[in-house]
Amino acid sequence: MSKKRTLDNFFAPKPQPSKKPRLESSEPASNHSTYPFPIPQFPPHLIDGLGFVPATEAKAIDDQPDLDLLYFQPYIPKDIEKELFEFLRNELFFYRVKYRIKRFGVETWINTPRFTTVFGVDETTRFDGGEGGEKGELLVDAKTGRPVEKTRYKSSPRPIPGCLDRLRRITENTTGEKYNFCLVNYYADGKDSISYHSDDESFLGPDPAIASFSLGAKRDFLMKHKPVKNEEGKETPVGKLVKLPLGSGDMVLMRGRTQGCWLHSIPKSKGDGAGKGRINITFRRAMVRGGTDNYYRYNVGEGGVYVWDKVRKEMVERREAVKKGEVDDKDFEQAEVSEAVDGERVVKECQMRGI
Numbered sequence: 001m002s003k004k005r006t007l008d009n010f011f012a013p014k015p016q017p018s019k020k021p022r023l024e025s026s027e028p029a030s031n032h033s034t035y036p037f038p039i040p041q042f043p044p045h046l047i048d049g050l051g052f053v054p055a056t057e058a059k060a061i062d063d064q065p066d067l068d069l070l071y072f073q074p075y076i077p078k079d080i081e082k083e084l085f086e087f088l089r090n091e092l093f094f095y096r097v098k099y100r101i102k103r104f105g106v107e108t109w110i111n112t113p114r115f116t117t118v119f120g121v122d123e124t125t126r127f128d129g130g131e132g133g134e135k136g137e138l139l140v141d142a143k144t145g146r147p148v149e150k151t152r153y154k155s156s157p158r159p160i161p162g163c164l165d166r167l168r169r170i171t172e173n174t175t176g177e178k179y180n181f182c183l184v185n186y187y188a189d190g191k192d193s194i195s196y197h198s199d200d201e202s203f204l205g206p207d208p209a210i211a212s213f214s215l216g217a218k219r220d221f222l223m224k225h226k227p228v229k230n231e232e233g234k235e236t237p238v239g240k241l242v243k244l245p246l247g248s249g250d251m252v253l254m255r256g257r258t259q260g261c262w263l264h265s266i267p268k269s270k271g272d273g274a275g276k277g278r279i280n281i282t283f284r285r286a287m288v289r290g291g292t293d294n295y296y297r298y299n300v301g302e303g304g305v306y307v308w309d310k311v312r313k314e315m316v317e318r319r320e321a322v323k324k325g326e327v328d329d330k331d332f333e334q335a336e337v338s339e340a341v342d343g344e345r346v347v348k349e350c351q352m353r354g355i
Helices: 002-011 044-050 078-091 162-175 289-299 318-323 329-353
Strands: 059-061 069-072 098-103 106-111 115-120 125-129 135-141 181-187 194-197 210-216 219-225 242-246 251-254 262-266 278-284 305-309 314-317
Touching: 044 078, 044 162, 078 162, 078 210, 078 278, 115 289, 162 181, 162 210, 162 278, 181 289, 305 318, 314 318
Parallel strands: none
Antiparallel strands: 059 069, 069 251, 098 106, 115 181, 125 135, 181 278, 194 262, 210 251, 210 278, 219 242, 219 262, 305 314
16 A cells, blocks of 8 residues: 555656736836826836846848848747737727828828827927826926927827836837837737838938837738839839748847838738737837827827727727726726816916926
8 A cells, every 4th residue: 555655646746836926016007197097017027027138139130231120039038028918918008090191182081900009209398207207297398398388289298108118218228229209009910010111200310210029929020122213213123122020029120221211011911920919019219399290190090099808809999898898987987087187287286386
């Protein structure tokens, strides 16, 4: 009997140590009158993991005319990239943007083929500091420190929430660049895409540096040189097509003449990641007011707010989620009145300062 018990004990599975519960951040969530709801801070274990970035050294890609890239494969450590993706998808709010343009004199509605959101303000303005290091409600002139006139922007700028601002500061340390805007795209599946374009708007200044992160499903990132006209005025191709298979946690820094001379895109996909979601985060620096209105127009637009539904596993419009009881209606009602409440607080703050 004793021998049998010994053999049983030998082949029995070893007891596994109990997993420690994940701790939530003790820091208050980021909130602002322009937010539909507060955005929590990263939990401690994600903050700890971000202390080990970049996970690999960057590969320089500059073997073609006017191309200047740094490719981190990956930048975010593998042991946190999945949870970082899920955190941002669960906690951020998005928009399915619709906007109007005129083509040949005819007004046309454009539906953006992905979910978007944006935070930040250009170099001419800043958010006055609030309590505990949180960004304040008041928009002030970057030079004078005085509140800006209401007519400065057509949009309603909002500060980068603490979680994304932490990643922004880390990225600045790695790249040696400065950023004041954070754009976030969510590609629900392989049908969501972005066509060839370049981020060469004048409000970004000459030779802008843009840091682009990929989380979630792997998607191809394509780049091609802009056509160049020859002596006869005909457009001729330059260089070869660049294809980067962006995986979760990867980061590409585009700098130098890249934006001015190259186009990039995320095409539709039917591959392994076609049925999975992907988040793209870009940090960039807008120099003048036009950049602020541009980013909010094309990344917020006139559509409704969308949030991730964990049960249905898809983005749903927030108003519909409230009606169906999938989102706390108290939180929604609070978000509806927050602008009025915070507006009153800003007025009181101005009065206290004698502004």
